[in-house]
Amino acid sequence: MHPSVASSLPGPQTLEEVQFFNGNNYHKGLDWYMGFFPTPPNASADFLFEKSSSYFHSEDAPKRAASLVPKAKIITILIDPSDRAYSWYQHQRSHGDPAALRFDFHAVVTTGPEAPPELLALQRTCLVPGWYAAHLERWLAHFAASQLLIIDGQQLRSYPATVMDEIQKFLGVTPHYNYSQALTFDPQKGFWCQLLEGGKTRCLGKSKGRKYPPMASESRAFLSSYYRDHNVELAKLLHRLGQPLPAWLRQELQKAR
Numbered sequence: 001m002h003p004s005v006a007s008s009l010p011g012p013q014t015l016e017e018v019q020f021f022n023g024n025n026y027h028k029g030l031d032w033y034m035g036f037f038p039t040p041p042n043a044s045a046d047f048l049f050e051k052s053s054s055y056f057h058s059e060d061a062p063k064r065a066a067s068l069v070p071k072a073k074i075i076t077i078l079i080d081p082s083d084r085a086y087s088w089y090q091h092q093r094s095h096g097d098p099a100a101l102r103f104d105f106h107a108v109v110t111t112g113p114e115a116p117p118e119l120l121a122l123q124r125t126c127l128v129p130g131w132y133a134a135h136l137e138r139w140l141a142h143f144a145a146s147q148l149l150i151i152d153g154q155q156l157r158s159y160p161a162t163v164m165d166e167i168q169k170f171l172g173v174t175p176h177y178n179y180s181q182a183l184t185f186d187p188q189k190g191f192w193c194q195l196l197e198g199g200k201t202r203c204l205g206k207s208k209g210r211k212y213p214p215m216a217s218e219s220r221a222f223l224s225s226y227y228r229d230h231n232v233e234l235a236k237l238l239h240r241l242g243q244p245l246p247a248w249l250r251q252e253l254q255k256a257r
């Protein structure tokens, strides 16, 4: 939406995410990567933007990104890792992942090491990305703290205009874009969406903000305990960076007492 920020374009194989820094696409080289961006080098966008869901927890992405784009600004959005795990499980179900269709969420997150490989693989992708402090430390080993913005996903969901203002400030983009005029809450979608001329809205697609039943309380209790140490480490890290703790993290830490 911001006139000074150009986003990557979808490709036939990559769909909406380029997935460059984490896997084998990296070996296709920088020209391949730059081909996903709409602007010729002389265009006026101050920033090129892309997001790929597998970068955050990737072992390779921070080092590779720092070596190719050392001045990059990195934005991470953190929600309660238990909710992230459940959202990912629902995402996999809706993509027809056999293990996600066969096993319920509680079985996925609680199963032991003797489980079949496809169940263990799904468990890993549900749980490991939520080790937030460990992943952030890897990014901070390659980028200065001033290049990293950590957003509370709950705040983004509830107060997107305020969070987008914070992002504008972090990027230092001009002109100042008025997101409170450009966004409106869509009761049907249940989320904030872009306000178009004539009062219509443009929301994110069907794969964002899916409707699914709330997480079972025993799964939430299990995950609260599973993530306890990771969340304590995250709180220490945010404290060290002088950043406020998200409300969900405060709540989790209170449970930990």
Ligand SMILES: Nc1ncnc2c1ncn2[C@@H]1O[C@H](COP(=O)(O)OS(=O)(=O)O)[C@@H](OP(=O)(O)O)[C@H]1O
Residues within 6 Å of the ligand: 053, 086, 087, 088, 090, 091, 156, 157, 191, 192, 193, 204, 207, 208, 209, 210
């Ligand atoms: N405005 C708005 N509209 C729709 N969805 C919103 C919005 N703000 C935040 N969210 C939350 O974003 C979740 C999807 O996040 P991602 O796009 O990062 O997921 S992924 O890249 O597909 O893995 C998605 O997760 P699910 O609710 O599980 O679908 C939403 O909760």
